[in-house]
Amino acid sequence: MSSYQNLSVTSISELIQGxxxxxxxxxxxxxxxxxxxxxxxxxxxxxxxEEAEEVLQEGFMxxxxxxxQYKFTGSFExxxxxxxxxxxxxxxRSKSQLHxxxxxxxxxxxxxxxxxxxxxxxxxxxxxxxxxxQLPPAYRMVFNxxxxxxxxHREIAAHLNISEGTSKSNLSDARAILQKNIASSLxxxxxxxxxx
Amino acid sequence: MSEDLHDIDKLFQESxxxxxxxxxxxxxxxLDKKLDQKKVASIAGRYNKLKWVAAALFLxxxxxxxxxxxxxxxxxxxxxxxxxxxxxxHANGLPRLQTEQAPxxxxxxxxxxxxxxxxxxxxxxxxxxxxxRVIPPSSQGKEENxxxxxxxxxxxxxxxxxxQQLKKEEQLIGRKESFEPAGRNLSVxxxxxxxxxxxxxxxxxKVTGRGAKExxxxxxxxxxxxxxDRNNNLSTAVQEEAPLRNAFIAEPGALADHTDVxxxxxxxxxxxxxxPDLAAAPTPVRLTPVPAFTATxxxxxNLVSTRIADNRxxxxxxxxxxxxxxxxxxxDKEQTRSSKSFxxxxxxxxxxxWSVGSGLVISSRITDIKAKPIYGHFDSRGGEINYQFYCSxxxxxxKLKTPGTNPPYAADTAQAVSSSNKLxxxxxxxxxxxxxxxxxxxxxxGAGLQANxxxxxxIETQITKGTVQNYAxxxxxxxxxxxxxSGILTAGVSYRLNRILSASxxxxxxxxxxxxxxxxxxxxxxxxxxxxxxxxxxxxx
Numbered sequence: 001m002s003s004y005q006n007l008s009v010t011s012i013s014e015l016i017q018g019x020x021x022x023x024x025x026x027x028x029x030x031x032x033x034x035x036x037x038x039x040x041x042x043x044x045x046x047x048x049x050e051e052a053e054e055v056l057q058e059g060f061m062x063x064x065x066x067x068x069q070y071k072f073t074g075s076f077e078x079x080x081x082x083x084x085x086x087x088x089x090x091x092x093r094s095k096s097q098l099h100x101x102x103x104x105x106x107x108x109x110x111x112x113x114x115x116x117x118x119x120x121x122x123x124x125x126x127x128x129x130x131x132x133x134q135l136p137p138a139y140r141m142v143f144n145x146x147x148x149x150x151x152x153h154r155e156i157a158a159h160l161n162i163s164e165g166t167s168k169s170n171l172s173d174a175r176a177i178l179q180k181n182i183a184s185s186l187x188x189x190x191x192x193x194x195x196x
Numbered sequence: 197m198s199e200d201l202h203d204i205d206k207l208f209q210e211s212x213x214x215x216x217x218x219x220x221x222x223x224x225x226x227l228d229k230k231l232d233q234k235k236v237a238s239i240a241g242r243y244n245k246l247k248w249v250a251a252a253l254f255l256x257x258x259x260x261x262x263x264x265x266x267x268x269x270x271x272x273x274x275x276x277x278x279x280x281x282x283x284x285x286h287a288n289g290l291p292r293l294q295t296e297q298a299p300x301x302x303x304x305x306x307x308x309x310x311x312x313x314x315x316x317x318x319x320x321x322x323x324x325x326x327x328x329r330v331i332p333p334s335s336q337g338k339e340e341n342x343x344x345x346x347x348x349x350x351x352x353x354x355x356x357x358x359x360q361q362l363k364k365e366e367q368l369i370g371r372k373e374s375f376e377p378a379g380r381n382l383s384v385x386x387x388x389x390x391x392x393x394x395x396x397x398x399x400x401x402k403v404t405g406r407g408a409k410e411x412x413x414x415x416x417x418x419x420x421x422x423x424x425d426r427n428n429n430l431s432t433a434v435q436e437e438a439p440l441r442n443a444f445i446a447e448p449g450a451l452a453d454h455t456d457v458x459x460x461x462x463x464x465x466x467x468x469x470x471x472p473d474l475a476a477a478p479t480p481v482r483l484t485p486v487p488a489f490t491a492t493x494x495x496x497x498n499l500v501s502t503r504i505a506d507n508r509x510x511x512x513x514x515x516x517x518x519x520x521x522x523x524x525x526x527x528d529k530e531q532t533r534s535s536k537s538f539x540x541x542x543x544x545x546x547x548x549x550w551s552v553g554s555g556l557v558i559s560s561r562i563t564d565i566k567a568k569p570i571y572g573h574f575d576s577r578g579g580e581i582n583y584q585f586y587c588s589x590x591x592x593x594x595k596l597k598t599p600g601t602n603p604p605y606a607a608d609t610a611q612a613v614s615s616s617n618k619l620x621x622x623x624x625x626x627x628x629x630x631x632x633x634x635x636x637x638x639x640x641x642g643a644g645l646q647a648n649x650x651x652x653x654x655i656e657t658q659i660t661k662g663t664v665q666n667y668a669x670x671x672x673x674x675x676x677x678x679x680x681x682s683g684i685l686t687a688g689v690s691y692r693l694n695r696i697l698s699a700s701x702x703x704x705x706x707x708x709x710x711x712x713x714x715x716x717x718x719x720x721x722x723x724x725x726x727x728x729x730x731x732x733x734x735x736x737x
Contacts, residue, residue, distance in 0.1 A: 027231065031224055036216035044212065053223050060227055065234065093605075094581055119207060125215045128208060147205045148213065161603065175204050182204070 007033055012076055019067045027064055034077065035060070038084050043129050044144050045088035047137070055091055059084040085149060089159060092141055119182060122189045131181045138162075139174035146171050247679060251624050251647065258554050262544040266488035490543045490551075494732030496704065498535040500561055502588055503723040505711070523720050526588045529568055533616070535561040537728055541625070549630055553642070557623040559726070560652075563588070565615040570594070570659070572604030583610055585655055587617050588722040590675025590713060592655045594668045610661040617673075619712075620652035627684055638690040638698070646682045646706060675718030681709045682724075690734065702730040 007015070015033075018026025039056050046052035062083050070079055132140060141160055145151045146167075151159070153167040160167070504523055539557030546552065565587055573584040573593075582593040583604055596603070604610070627644030653673040659666045688702030708723035 024228075024231070028224070028228075031227070035223070036218045039217050039219040040212065040215050043217070053219060056219055057223050057227050057230070061230055061234075064231060090580065120211055125211050126217075128211055129215075132208065132212075147209055178208070179204055182207075 013072065016067060016070060016072070016076065019064055030063075031060055034080055037077070038080060040129070041081055041084050041148075042088060044132050044148065045085070045092070045140065047133055051091070055084065055088050058091075059087040062087060085145075089141070092137055092160075095137075119186065123182065123185050127185060131178055131185075134181070135174050135177060139170045139177065142167050142170040143174035143178075248649065251649065255554060255556075255624065259542065262489065262542075262552075266544070269488075488545060489737040490545065490698075490734045491737055492541045492543065492555075492700065492732040492734040493539075494541065494700075494702070494730045495538040496536065496728035496730035498537060498559070498561075498726045498728040500532040500535045501725045501727070502530070502532075503708070503725065504588055505721040505723070525568065526586070526720055529566040530563050530588055530617075531566075533562045533564045535559070535726065535728075537623075537726070537730070539623075541627075541732075543629065543734075549632060551629045551631065553627045553629060553644075554625060557625060557646070558620065558651075559623060559648075560618065560620045561724070563617045563619075565612070565617060565657075567611060567613050569609050570612050572608035581605060581608075583608070583659065585612060585615065585657060585670070586719050587615075587655065587673075588720060589617055589619060589653060589655075590673045590718045592670040592673050594657065594659065594666075594670060596659065596661070596664075596666045596668070610659050613658045613660050613665075615655060615657035618652065618654045618656075619650070619676075621648040622651050623648045623682075625684055627686065629686075631690070636692040638692070639688075640690055640700070640702065641687045642684070643686070644684045645709075646684050647679060648682060649679050650676055650712075675713050677710070677712055677714055680712050682706045682726075683709055686730075688730070696736050698734040698736075700730070700732045700734055702732065704728050704730050 015026045015030045019030055035056065038059065039052065042052040042055040042059065043049065046055055059080075063080050066083075070076060132143065135143060138160070142156055145156045145159065146153070153164045153171075156162075156167045157164045162170075504527055506523055537557055537559035539555055541553050541555035541557075543551045543553035570583045570585050572581045581604055582595055585592050585594055623646050625644055625646040627642045629640055629642035631638045631640040633639070653671070653676050655668075655670045655673060657668050657670075659668060684704065684706055686702050686704040688700060688704075690698050690700040692698045704727075706724075706726040706728070708725055711721035711723050713721050
């Protein structure tokens with residue numbers, strides 16, 4: 001599986017052109033190159049792996065359908081990533097009425113902060129992604145859009161059809177939950193080490 | 197606290213951002229399948245334009261083929277007439293001019309030499325200007341033409357035989373004949389007296405029923421009892437019989453010196469030389485030519501019946517579900533407001549009874565849809581949730597544009613108060629017709645096939661959501677085929693107004709062979725049947 005970073009600009013352009021021409025081989029190669037990174041993006045927005053796979057599939061479908069619209073200006077990976085995020089948001093909107101209202105007590109979060117390297121040495125990236133996935137959908141969306149996509153609350157509010165205040169509140173709650181989860185995770189790791 | 201929270205953001209951002217994880221192979225397999233489906237749809241869409249080009253090429257080809265057949269038939273008819281006349285001439289024992297000249301050439305004095313002398317005297321250029329000689333009418337009871345002054349008695353017997361032969365021909369010719377080569381006036385004495393070319397033209401019009409237009413177009417054609425020969429036949433005959441024609445135009449005084457030639461017969465001989473086929477037509481033949489093409493412009497108000505069937509094909513593309521109640525709901529809620537067709541059809545007449553027609557027809561249908569609820573659905577194309585309006589044509593996503601209106605959520609409900617669905621098609625029919633006549637009336641029956649290309653599809657609706665009313669006009673209906681086929685049955689009557697125009701009334705049925713819907717994206721399959729009364733004006737070309 002070839003990584004997207006290993007591909008030259010010329011190769012990427014050729015792959016894109018092949019996809020525009022509907023060549024399956026080019027589509028396959030582009031998918032191979034981009035899907036690992038895009039899958040992580042989808043995992044962050046999805047509730048579980050199955051949902052992330054659905055979003056990834058739908059996202060690449062849109063990429064291949066609309067690849068003619070790519071103007072060869074700017075990062076192609078960024079363009080694809082934006083499509084993945086939009087797909088994830090669409091999925092979220094389509095199920096928004098089914099989302100249970102989060103009722104989480106975030107006031108009693110008492111975290112003993114550790115060093116970042118210390119945390120990363122004890123908690124895997126998969127676990128971090130799992131923590132994001134376990135966030136309530138609204139929190140997850142806001143957290144992802146703010147932290148990973150770099151959106152402002154105003155933009156998030158427009159995308160999710162919520163107010164800016166709600167966006168800020170959701171982000172704050174999401175951070176608190178994640179801090180709590182990290183603390184819990186670190187604590188369990190510490191206990192395991194002590195038991196050993 | 198804020199700084200710590202910021203650290204959380206950074207922690208997640210930096211740790212996850214650079215991470216990559218391969219998705220399971222199943223994702224690509226499913227994507228591959230979806231791409232295959234889309235490719236089929238994409239190719240179909242790409243070939244939509246080609247379908248139009250193909251239809252246009254088909255029409256052009258059909259027209260060219262019909263023109264070619266028409267010209268071929270006309271040429272065959274003309275050449276066939278010449279052959280027929282010539283064979284009839286031989287069958288009637290009337291030899292061609294070359295054989296008729298033999299007795300004259302065999303007379304004691306060489307008429308050929310004398311003809312040359314005459315030619316020298318008269319000249320060729322002014323030959324036809326002097327052809328105002330009056331041929332003594334053969335119908336005045338004389339058995340023989342009077343001998344020319346100074347005619348020798350030894351050739352009289354021969355001439356008598358010739359005269360008898362010529363007299364028969366004069367009687368035949370005496371019916372009605374003249375010709376006017378290159379604008380010159382050649383008159384021939386007939387049984388009813390001297391006729392000019394103009395007079396004969398008038399007579400021919402009466403006999404043949406052909407109009408002045410045809411005469412004007414082909415002024416130099418030889419007229420033979422309503423038939424016409426080509427100009428080149430005429431010129432050939434004129435060249436072949438030049439010596440005799442020169443004799444014919446000779447001065448009376450000069451001819452008097454040629455005792456072996458009956459000068460009074462020369463014009464007739466010359467005429468016969470120019471009209472070799474004349475004697476072969478003993479009776480006038482009235483031709484009623486079948487026009488090769490008829491163009492008909494028509495308008496037809498239609499009644500519409502729609503047969504609605506279940507669409508049992510699975511829906512893979514995230515379109516509307518195939519609900520069982522859709523069929524009943526659509527049947528109950530929809531009613532055709534109006535439908536009409538108009539267009540032009542070109543018929544090629546293979547023979548007086550059979551013809552093949554094609555053309556272009558524009559048909560439209562407006563269907564009123566009674567009030568019904570509409571629901572919010574996820575639209576896979578736009579990635580949004582919109583209200584989706586279902587009807588027999590397919591479905592359309594409705595975006596509410598009124599400010600302050602919240603976008604719908606999945607399964608959200610609104611009321612479509614009054615709606616209408618408009619479809620327009622450009623159709624290319626191919627019809628085989630059989631007709632038979634009674635006086636000015638032609639009774640016509642026909643059957644054929646019609647390809648209908650979708651040109652316009654719209655849904656207009658008024659949506660009520662709470663106290664807010666929205667008007668929506670959607671120009672895109674999902675689930676409609678770009679083309680469908682229908683069969684045509686027609687039977688009617690045409691009335692001939694004059695030689696060119698005719699009016700027709702043709703009850704016509706168009707039966708949908710294929711549904712107007714695609715297998716995917718449409719809640720039902722609709723087969724449209726039209727029953728129309730086509731009122732047309734036909735022009736013979």
